[in-house]
Ligand SMILES: C[C@](O)(CO)[C@H](O)COP(=O)(O)OP(=O)(O)OC[C@H]1O[C@@H](n2ccc(N)nc2=O)[C@H](O)[C@@H]1O
């Protein structure tokens with residue numbers, strides 16, 4: 569096998585609490601991660617030399633800073649592998665959308681290249697490597713919906729409802745550090761137990777970044793207000809995407825038919841097992 573075509577799915581933060589800030593500036597979170605059956609696609613082809621090529625380039629992202637290239641280089645360094653890869657990316661996820669596109673691209677690269685290069689490396693080791701690239705990478709590596717704590721890397725697998733979602737991107741790119749650096753951000757939510765969060769259920773779930781993002785990016789507030797007329801809506805991550813939960817696909821279709829021009833919107837189904845892990849035929853992660 570010299571070539572693989574693999575999904576890099578989106579994630580939603582179904583709930584996001586900020587419970588503190590560490591000395592290094594990173595925030596302590598509690599979140600519920602779930603995957604969507606929608607995302608980018610990576611085609612990976614093995615090279616016999618050590619070059620990593622990526623097409624097309626992403627606007628505003630240098631080759632060496634692209635998370636796909638960084639993930640590939642990290643894996644080469646860590647494993648001592650002398651192979652390379654030609655990688656073709658089909659980008660569907662908006663950048664700076666809170667859907668974890670870059671992190672998911674990195675995780676797909678790590679798992680895909682480990683398979684292509686026939687490396688014997690555990691998911692645990694790949695998740696550790698991934699954490700150096702971003703707080704959201706480990707959940708994509710482990711591949712199961714999860715309750716996350718720490719900076720998002722301490723994961724407990726969970727089973728969540730798997731409804732249809734409508735996801736709206738209001739055409740604003742939000743840099744995660746801009747939200748985490750905002751002075752008004754709530755940083756002192758009381759930690760709750762995973763059991764309590766799951767018992768309370770989707771009706772009670774909130775995102776602590778939402779009030780700050782509304783204030784800083786009025787376009788996101790408009791999308792939230794618009795979508796909330798159909799069903800309770802929330803921000804994912806630090807935005808800019810907002811989503812609502814629906815029981816039937818045709819409810820999603822009727823919302824999509826009314827979306828404003830200038831907004832990008834799509835429907836997707838929640839998935840507790842990552843489409844990446846399904847594509848690779850990986851058994852459920854043991855943690
Ligand atoms: C908000 C979430 O999307 C929730 O899933 C993630 O926690 C963000 O994860 P990510 O995009 O992978 O973030 P990283 O690339 O690790 O960090 C980007 C920047 O966001 C801030 N950051 C990120 C994660 C975190 N727990 N606390 C932070 O304060 C830091 O300023 C960091 O420099």
Ligand SMILES: Nc1ncnc2c1ncn2[C@@H]1O[C@H](COP(=O)(O)OP(=O)(O)OP(=O)(O)O)[C@@H](O)[C@H]1O
Pocket residue numbers: 626628629633634635636662663664665666667668669670671673674704742744805806807808
């Ligand atoms: N392969 C990649 N795909 C997307 N963004 C990348 C990639 N490599 C580097 N980046 C950089 O990372 C930034 C964040 O991208 P990403 O799409 O992951 O945002 P996000 O969905 O808001 O992430 P999160 O939810 O993890 O905060 C981009 O603005 C871009 O500069």
